[in-house]
Amino acid sequence: RIDATRLWNTLMETAAIGGTSDGGIRRLTLTEEDRQVRDWFKNRCEKLGCTVTIDEVGNMFALRAGTDASALPIAIGSHLDTQPTGGKFDGILGVLAGLEIFQTLTDAGYTTRRPLLLVNWTNEEGARFSPAMLGSGVHAGVFDRAYADGRLASDGARFGNALDGISYRGTVKAGATKFAAMFELHIEQGPVLEQADTDIGIVTGVQGMRWYDVTIKGREAHAGTTPMQMRQDAMTAAARLILGVETIAGEFLGLATVGDLNVTNASRNVVAGHLHMTIDLRHHDDSALDHMEAATQHLIEATGAAVSAITCERIWHSPAVNFDPGCVAAVSKSAADAGFSAMEIISGAGHDSVYISRIAPTAMIFVPCKDGLSHNPLESSTVDQCGAGAQTLLGAVLAYAEH
Amino acid sequence: RIDATRLWNTLMETAAIGGTSDGGIRRLTLTEEDRQVRDWFKNRCEKLGCTVTIDEVGNMFALRAGTDASALPIAIGSHLDTQPTGGKFDGILGVLAGLEIFQTLTDAGYTTRRPLLLVNWTNEEGARFSPAMLGSGVHAGVFDRAYADGRLASDGARFGNALDGISYRGTVKAGATKFAAMFELHIEQGPVLEQADTDIGIVTGVQGMRWYDVTIKGREAHAGTTPMQMRQDAMTAAARLILGVETIAGEFLGLATVGDLNVTNASRNVVAGHLHMTIDLRHHDDSALDHMEAATQHLIEATGAAVSAITCERIWHSPAVNFDPGCVAAVSKSAADAGFSAMEIISGAGHDSVYISRIAPTAMIFVPCKDGLSHNPLESSTVDQCGAGAQTLLGAVLAYAEH
Ligand SMILES: NC(=O)NCCC(=O)O
Ligand SMILES: NC(=O)NCCC(=O)O
Numbered sequence: 001r002i003d004a005t006r007l008w009n010t011l012m013e014t015a016a017i018g019g020t021s022d023g024g025i026r027r028l029t030l031t032e033e034d035r036q037v038r039d040w041f042k043n044r045c046e047k048l049g050c051t052v053t054i055d056e057v058g059n060m061f062a063l064r065a066g067t068d069a070s071a072l073p074i075a076i077g078s079h080l081d082t083q084p085t086g087g088k089f090d091g092i093l094g095v096l097a098g099l100e101i102f103q104t105l106t107d108a109g110y111t112t113r114r115p116l117l118l119v120n121w122t123n124e125e126g127a128r129f130s131p132a133m134l135g136s137g138v139h140a141g142v143f144d145r146a147y148a149d150g151r152l153a154s155d156g157a158r159f160g161n162a163l164d165g166i167s168y169r170g171t172v173k174a175g176a177t178k179f180a181a182m183f184e185l186h187i188e189q190g191p192v193l194e195q196a197d198t199d200i201g202i203v204t205g206v207q208g209m210r211w212y213d214v215t216i217k218g219r220e221a222h223a224g225t226t227p228m229q230m231r232q233d234a235m236t237a238a239a240r241l242i243l244g245v246e247t248i249a250g251e252f253l254g255l256a257t258v259g260d261l262n263v264t265n266a267s268r269n270v271v272a273g274h275l276h277m278t279i280d281l282r283h284h285d286d287s288a289l290d291h292m293e294a295a296t297q298h299l300i301e302a303t304g305a306a307v308s309a310i311t312c313e314r315i316w317h318s319p320a321v322n323f324d325p326g327c328v329a330a331v332s333k334s335a336a337d338a339g340f341s342a343m344e345i346i347s348g349a350g351h352d353s354v355y356i357s358r359i360a361p362t363a364m365i366f367v368p369c370k371d372g373l374s375h376n377p378l379e380s381s382t383v384d385q386c387g388a389g390a391q392t393l394l395g396a397v398l399a400y401a402e403h
Numbered sequence: 404r405i406d407a408t409r410l411w412n413t414l415m416e417t418a419a420i421g422g423t424s425d426g427g428i429r430r431l432t433l434t435e436e437d438r439q440v441r442d443w444f445k446n447r448c449e450k451l452g453c454t455v456t457i458d459e460v461g462n463m464f465a466l467r468a469g470t471d472a473s474a475l476p477i478a479i480g481s482h483l484d485t486q487p488t489g490g491k492f493d494g495i496l497g498v499l500a501g502l503e504i505f506q507t508l509t510d511a512g513y514t515t516r517r518p519l520l521l522v523n524w525t526n527e528e529g530a531r532f533s534p535a536m537l538g539s540g541v542h543a544g545v546f547d548r549a550y551a552d553g554r555l556a557s558d559g560a561r562f563g564n565a566l567d568g569i570s571y572r573g574t575v576k577a578g579a580t581k582f583a584a585m586f587e588l589h590i591e592q593g594p595v596l597e598q599a600d601t602d603i604g605i606v607t608g609v610q611g612m613r614w615y616d617v618t619i620k621g622r623e624a625h626a627g628t629t630p631m632q633m634r635q636d637a638m639t640a641a642a643r644l645i646l647g648v649e650t651i652a653g654e655f656l657g658l659a660t661v662g663d664l665n666v667t668n669a670s671r672n673v674v675a676g677h678l679h680m681t682i683d684l685r686h687h688d689d690s691a692l693d694h695m696e697a698a699t700q701h702l703i704e705a706t707g708a709a710v711s712a713i714t715c716e717r718i719w720h721s722p723a724v725n726f727d728p729g730c731v732a733a734v735s736k737s738a739a740d741a742g743f744s745a746m747e748i749i750s751g752a753g754h755d756s757v758y759i760s761r762i763a764p765t766a767m768i769f770v771p772c773k774d775g776l777s778h779n780p781l782e783s784s785t786v787d788q789c790g791a792g793a794q795t796l797l798g799a800v801l802a803y804a805e806h
Contacts, residue, residue: 084673189627257673
């Protein structure tokens with residue numbers, strides 16, 4: 001059995017790296033804080049006797065040898081980067097639970113038949129560099145290294161330069177590190193498990209998601225002299241889009257979010273002439289997502305009449321995913337064996353498992369988090385909830401590793 | 404008579420200082436570009452035999468001696484700073500027309516009875532440092548030096564440090580430089596004169612204006628897992644305010660502008676938890692402006708229910724102004740004497756004359772600008788329009804200077 005308190009202590013220990021005064025973590029991908037947590041992770045894995053390799057987009061693989069050296073390993077993977085307003089659990093729990101499992105096996109003097117592989121995927125969050133799940137996406141062949149290297153952060157950095165800058169460009173070719181299956185433990189990041197008072201979410205799939213970059217061109221004009229009806233105001237056009245996609249989400253029972261908006265050359269006494277904003281649309285049903293996208297396009301055309309131009313580019317999409325039935329069954333059995341209450345659930349968030357599921361049997365385990373809150377410093381799960389997740393993960397992994 | 408072509412050439416010469424590739428000027432207050440244009444201005448005035456003094460907030464005064472040394476001078480004043488997306492005329496025309504008048508008098512070997520005083524007021528635009536008309540406001544005793552020094556730019560600079568940084572902190576006490584009256588020539592920045600096909604606007608006053616800083620506190624949350632109805636989204640609340648104040652402007656036939664909006668820790672897959680935005684409300688009738696403000700407060704209270712908190716602070720207001728009837732009459736007579744078509748007009752924009760009118764008889768002259776466009780690189784007036792304004796300015800100033 002894993003040691004929930006030890007896992008908790010490790011969580012709290014790493015929370016200091018990029019820790020913020022409000023109890024959260026700000027550990028943006030490929031920043032100095034990310035370098036520190038990577039160094040820490042590498043060191044811990046090596047102390048546990050693992051061999052750590054790094055691929056050309058910075059994905060980190062810690063291999064724990066098995067008795068059958070010719071067998072493909074079973075992977076445990078998630079991420080150690082966070083949002084600007086990140087919490088202490090999103091992604092981190094999945095990696096540190098892997099460490100806890102390795103420690104538990106070492107303490108018990110146990111070697112699995114297949115090797116085990118603990119993975120820290122690069123840039124899962126998509127906050128500093130879009131899109132999300134970039135490292136696992138390159139591993140799965142969805143993107144290539146050149147695409148990743150060229151991603152531009154709003155702080156002006158390029159992914160490739162930032163990776164070189166923290167010295168985490170490895171020599172292993174992306175995708176070359178093979179494994180037979182992957183399991184990912186994660187906090188739910190939503191309210192479902194907490195409201196159902198259930199210990200474990202057996203994640204059967206992930207909803208579809210699409211990201212858009214919108215540019216609105218209006219006309220800069222004087223705030224004190226330009227009659228309201230003579231304006232081409234990029235800001236009021238943006239406001240119509242923000243409320244419009246909110247309405248579209250309501251109609252289709254999906255989700256729509258405008259998280260970022262930047263006015264170029266903003267000045268309080270100038271009618272906004274140019275701005276960028278983002279749109280994030282999600283739905284568990286890809287065809288409903290098609291309808292949401294079409295409705296958004298209509299909205300943009302209608303709103304565009306009041307300004308000089310609106311462009312909307314879909315920069316990323318990830319179709320709805322169904323996880324491997326065998327892996328899902330292993331999670332379900334592991335939770336039941338350990339005596340936890342469990343229910344099936346669809347993930348609202350994207351995860352590295354989304355891309356990994358294209359190349360290997362994959363499944364996920366969710367644990368509840370307080371008030372369904374995530375991407376927020378107040379994000380939290382209890383010692384017992386994290387422990388239950390790690391225990392369930394251990395059971396599922398062992399079943400596959402001995403298999 | 405002034406030389407319109409020479410004035411135009413001076414306008415184009417200074418337009419290179421901070422000039423942008425799209426034909427505009429970006430010459431924000433107390434930046435390196437502002438320093439350059441100040442150096443240029445000082446040099447030109449001294450070449451014309453003027454004595455240049457600088458006060459403790461950087462206002463620049465170029466004195467051209469009169470025959471009666473004991474008489475108070477007549478001032479010609481405007482500003483050389485611009486908006487981030489500024490044009491080549493806003494403020495600049497008023498200062499350079501003063502230079503053209505000095506050159507014309509010198510060429511004619513003419514000395515007025517009263518001295519003439521050409522003024523470049525610091526930070527008229529209010530773009531880098533709020534509020535607008537700060538230098539003339541300190542001169543008029545509306546603000547004090549300490550208030551000005553403490554103003555914070557969005558780039559993190561303090562007014563006082565920036566002033567020291569470009570070495571334009573003078574030793575003259577603010578307000579110590581006295582004058583008997585001031586005239587300001589400016590482009591209209593709106594569409595009225597152009598639509599009425601009239602050469603000269605006899606400005607009788609300036610509308611009331613109020614500036615607000617709004618902060619919205621919502622709750623950061625995951626864009627993919629947080630149900631729409633569980634969100635406290637600062638962005639959708641902002642959108643409601645943006646469209647709400649637009650409606651209020653329509654109801655009261657005033658103006659409302661949200662020119663700037665910044666999300667703290669923005670990320671495209673995080674529901675916005677914290678943002679700042681500005682509101683600019685204007686009306687020529689102060690009591691109507693009171694109603695607009697009250698309606699905005701109601702709007703904010705109603706919108707606030709959907710988030711955690713909205714605060715709205717009025718950081719500046721400038722009541723509606725009526726200019727001195729004697730000065731206005733001098734402008735009217737000067738335009739008529741020179742054979743220009745003219746009409747009375749109320750200014751939609753704030754100007755240094757607003758604050759100066761509290762301490763000295765003041766009036767303004769407007770000339771048309773293309774499409775009423777200002778605070779835009781495309782801002783433009785013709786050689787003849789600028790010349791007509793400068794000629795009208797000369798007549799009004801001479802009438803007062805000989806008086
Ligand atoms: N788990 C998680 O927060 N991933 C970020 C990608 C997304 O926006 O869903
Ligand atoms: N003239 C001018 O553009 N002044 C700036 C202050 C204002 O916003 O009216």
